[in-house]
Amino acid sequence: MNNLSSYSTEKITADLYPKKFGTTGRIWTLGLIVICLLGAYAYYRQLRYGLVVTEMRDYVSWGIYISNFVFFVAISLVGSLITAVLRLTNVKWSTPLTRIAEIIAVSAIIFASIIIVVDMGRPERFTNLVLHPRIQSPIMWDVVVIATYFVISLLLLYLPLLPDLKILNDHKNKNSGFQNRIYKFFGSFWKGTPEQFRISNRSIFILCVSIIPVAFTIHTVTSWLFATTYRPGWDSTNFGAYFISGAFLVGGGAVLVAMYLFRKFYRLENYITNKHFDNMSKVVVMLALLYLYFNINEYLVPAFKMKKMEEAHLHELFAGKYALLFWFCIIVGMLLPMFILLFKKGRRALPAFIAGVMVVVGAWFKRYLIVTPTLLHPFLPMQDVPESYKHYFPSWEEWAIAMGSLAGALLIITLFARLFPIIPIHETVMEKNEEKDII
Amino acid sequence: MLWLMPCVLFCLISHLAKAQADSASEPKRKSLLSVQFHIKNNQVPYIKVQTKIKSDKGLFAAENIPVSIYMDDDLSKDALVGQVKTNTAGQAALGIPASLAANWKTKSSHTFFAHTDSSSAFDAVSQEVAVVLAKIELDTVVDGANRSLVATVLKNEGESWVPMNEVELRVGVKRFGGYLTVGEEDTYTTDSTGKVEVAFVRENLPGDKLGKLEVFALVDDNEEIGSLETGIVVPWGVVHQYKNDFGERSLWAPPRKAPIWLLLMAYGCIIAVWSMIIYLFTRILQIRRLGKVRN
Numbered sequence A: 001m002n003n004l005s006s007y008s009t010e011k012i013t014a015d016l017y018p019k020k021f022g023t024t025g026r027i028w029t030l031g032l033i034v035i036c037l038l039g040a041y042a043y044y045r046q047l048r049y050g051l052v053v054t055e056m057r058d059y060v061s062w063g064i065y066i067s068n069f070v071f072f073v074a075i076s077l078v079g080s081l082i083t084a085v086l087r088l089t090n091v092k093w094s095t096p097l098t099r100i101a102e103i104i105a106v107s108a109i110i111f112a113s114i115i116i117v118v119d120m121g122r123p124e125r126f127t128n129l130v131l132h133p134r135i136q137s138p139i140m141w142d143v144v145v146i147a148t149y150f151v152i153s154l155l156l157l158y159l160p161l162l163p164d165l166k167i168l169n170d171h172k173n174k175n176s177g178f179q180n181r182i183y184k185f186f187g188s189f190w191k192g193t194p195e196q197f198r199i200s201n202r203s204i205f206i207l208c209v210s211i212i213p214v215a216f217t218i219h220t221v222t223s224w225l226f227a228t229t230y231r232p233g234w235d236s237t238n239f240g241a242y243f244i245s246g247a248f249l250v251g252g253g254a255v256l257v258a259m260y261l262f263r264k265f266y267r268l269e270n271y272i273t274n275k276h277f278d279n280m281s282k283v284v285v286m287l288a289l290l291y292l293y294f295n296i297n298e299y300l301v302p303a304f305k306m307k308k309m310e311e312a313h314l315h316e317l318f319a320g321k322y323a324l325l326f327w328f329c330i331i332v333g334m335l336l337p338m339f340i341l342l343f344k345k346g347r348r349a350l351p352a353f354i355a356g357v358m359v360v361v362g363a364w365f366k367r368y369l370i371v372t373p374t375l376l377h378p379f380l381p382m383q384d385v386p387e388s389y390k391h392y393f394p395s396w397e398e399w400a401i402a403m404g405s406l407a408g409a410l411l412i413i414t415l416f417a418r419l420f421p422i423i424p425i426h427e428t429v430m431e432k433n434e435e436k437d438i439i
Numbered sequence B: 001m002l003w004l005m006p007c008v009l010f011c012l013i014s015h016l017a018k019a020q021a022d023s024a025s026e027p028k029r030k031s032l033l034s035v036q037f038h039i040k041n042n043q044v045p046y047i048k049v050q051t052k053i054k055s056d057k058g059l060f061a062a063e064n065i066p067v068s069i070y071m072d073d074d075l076s077k078d079a080l081v082g083q084v085k086t087n088t089a090g091q092a093a094l095g096i097p098a099s100l101a102a103n104w105k106t107k108s109s110h111t112f113f114a115h116t117d118s119s120s121a122f123d124a125v126s127q128e129v130a131v132v133l134a135k136i137e138l139d140t141v142v143d144g145a146n147r148s149l150v151a152t153v154l155k156n157e158g159e160s161w162v163p164m165n166e167v168e169l170r171v172g173v174k175r176f177g178g179y180l181t182v183g184e185e186d187t188y189t190t191d192s193t194g195k196v197e198v199a200f201v202r203e204n205l206p207g208d209k210l211g212k213l214e215v216f217a218l219v220d221d222n223e224e225i226g227s228l229e230t231g232i233v234v235p236w237g238v239v240h241q242y243k244n245d246f247g248e249r250s251l252w253a254p255p256r257k258a259p260i261w262l263l264l265m266a267y268g269c270i271i272a273v274w275s276m277i278i279y280l281f282t283r284i285l286q287i288r289r290l291g292k293v294r295n
Helices: A009-016 A023-049 A064-076 A078-088 A092-118 A123-131 A138-170 A177-187 A194-227 A239-265 A274-305 A308-318 A323-342 A349-375 A396-419 A425-438 B004-024 B098-106 B260-294
Strands: B029-040 B044-055 B058-061 B066-071 B080-085 B091-095 B109-116 B125-132 B134-143 B146-157 B160-163 B168-175 B178-181 B195-199 B213-222 B226-234
Touching: A009 A425, A023 A396, A064 A078, A064 A092, A064 A138, A064 A194, A064 A239, A064 A349, A064 A396, A078 A092, A078 A138, A078 A194, A078 A239, A092 A123, A092 A138, A092 A239, A092 A274, A092 A396, A092 A425, A123 A138, A138 A177, A138 A194, A138 A425, A138 B260, A194 A239, A194 A349, A194 B260, A239 A274, A239 A349, A274 A308, A274 A323, A274 A349, A308 A323, A308 A349, A323 A349, B029 B109, B029 B125, B044 B066, B044 B109, B066 B098, B080 B091, B134 B213, B134 B226, B146 B168, B146 B213, B146 B226, B168 B195
Parallel strands: B029 B226
Antiparallel strands: B029 B044, B044 B058, B044 B091, B066 B080, B066 B109, B109 B125, B134 B146, B146 B160, B146 B195, B168 B178, B168 B213, B213 B226
């Protein structure tokens, strides 16, 4: 951070204290609420008329909902990357980014859970997973691991928040009555005693260690939902690593985007500096290279062998009707951001933000490409079905629900930033004191 | 540069929609109709028609196309065999009705005419096929451990049946989804007596509960006699006994029959991780308690 040691604790607290929405913030929040309501109305129609309102049929039975689910699960992994991996490796520069990463993870995992239930025609049948669990099914493993990851992410968001809750509770006059009630409920017991800090730090350490295997498991199991199904494009032993590397990349991209937006709209230039963008961009370049490696594995090897059953699928991706989308994901979603971020000028705030947006958008469409084209090319040919079953393009209800879920995740992040400091105040003050001591 | 992103997104989604629309649109076409005569087990004659559309994008089956079929006398009402509508594979089949039985028996050769009308989906096309009535007789020859199938192709000439030489046929055993050749060759050609003898070389072929196999002799789309298929049942297979292993522990068994190793691994992981989570909740309660004590 820039000259942080010269800042007083009061200034840091004032800078990082949750602020009321301005006009832009209100319009943004209202826009998100409207999109969410539109999604809710589309879901009401789906509940009322059934899955027939979607374009999913016998062949493409996993459409945009499952693409969205995989996207949410992927982006949620950023919590474990920034918070756990960087914390455990004692990387200090990541401090202002930890809470951003964790709230992205929590909101994404909430909507991953919601969207998977939306995909079910009869959501009440979700209870059957609890009443009649079948441990042999990867879907059961997914439900268990998502629930576990959600709880761990929530704890990892909550425990480091406790010292900040004390600061928020100490400034009651700055808060509304509603805020004070929330802060009191969640953190009135935190007095900042050495014993409390000792227990809290130890708990955070345990969480950081345990969230890494759970994060790997959540996305590996999600990849197994595909890889354990014998279909062109999914029949791969590489899928777990391929999904995890892609997840880290999209998570890194999302953090770059969030860093830029929070810095710009919350005026956090002194806390999220060019140094942070530079470091985070380097991480994203490394992740993009890793994902590129797995993509080459995933596509080059089957394309080299060109087994008959894979041929139609690969042709559709490389030169067929999904070619534009496929090459967009590879070039705009991976190669171009990597190219931008390789240069020092590209690692400044705005170019890094643009690269982050490219990564996130490319990643969303990449999930669409993983799910849909494969379902349109089953090993057994499609027979005796209406022509419409052989194509898939989501209905407006599917788009509305998918966009509503994305807006919902953004709304959670927005409201969280309204209520809680998006950059840890206490940790920033502590680091300032450490810097002072060093000087 | 940011304003480019919504444009790119719009283009991508439009491209996706267009790709779907393109695949559903109708290109320039050529309508194709084919007629085949079939007879099964020397008893059930039927006509099979197929409609296809040839376009720039390839060859596709034309479904829901009405096809009128006549026997011997084209477009005569009395000679109408019937009208059929093709299925999603562009195929339809029609047996010879009883009203044409007398006409059927009086001649040893027949001509079948098929017509489609002009419509938005298909053009007016006519096609015909002329066939001589024929049959395949299939028998077995067992000489110790050697087993053979003998197929004889005969055609009708007035009151008598005469052997047909130089007819290519297949001899196979019925398997799921097709025929497995019983001999070493894919096809055989009849000799001057109209016969072929094919040694049954398939050992240990799974049969039904009694070890029976269905063997067939088939002539495919012969110019003179059409398509013929005759089958018999022979006890040359291995008795197949179905073993139900549904009750054993496996990945595909009911939940209570999950493999032990899976139960140990899955529940072991769940218990380990959730024990840790419960422990952390107790730590939070401890922090609460410490705060209240200080108060």
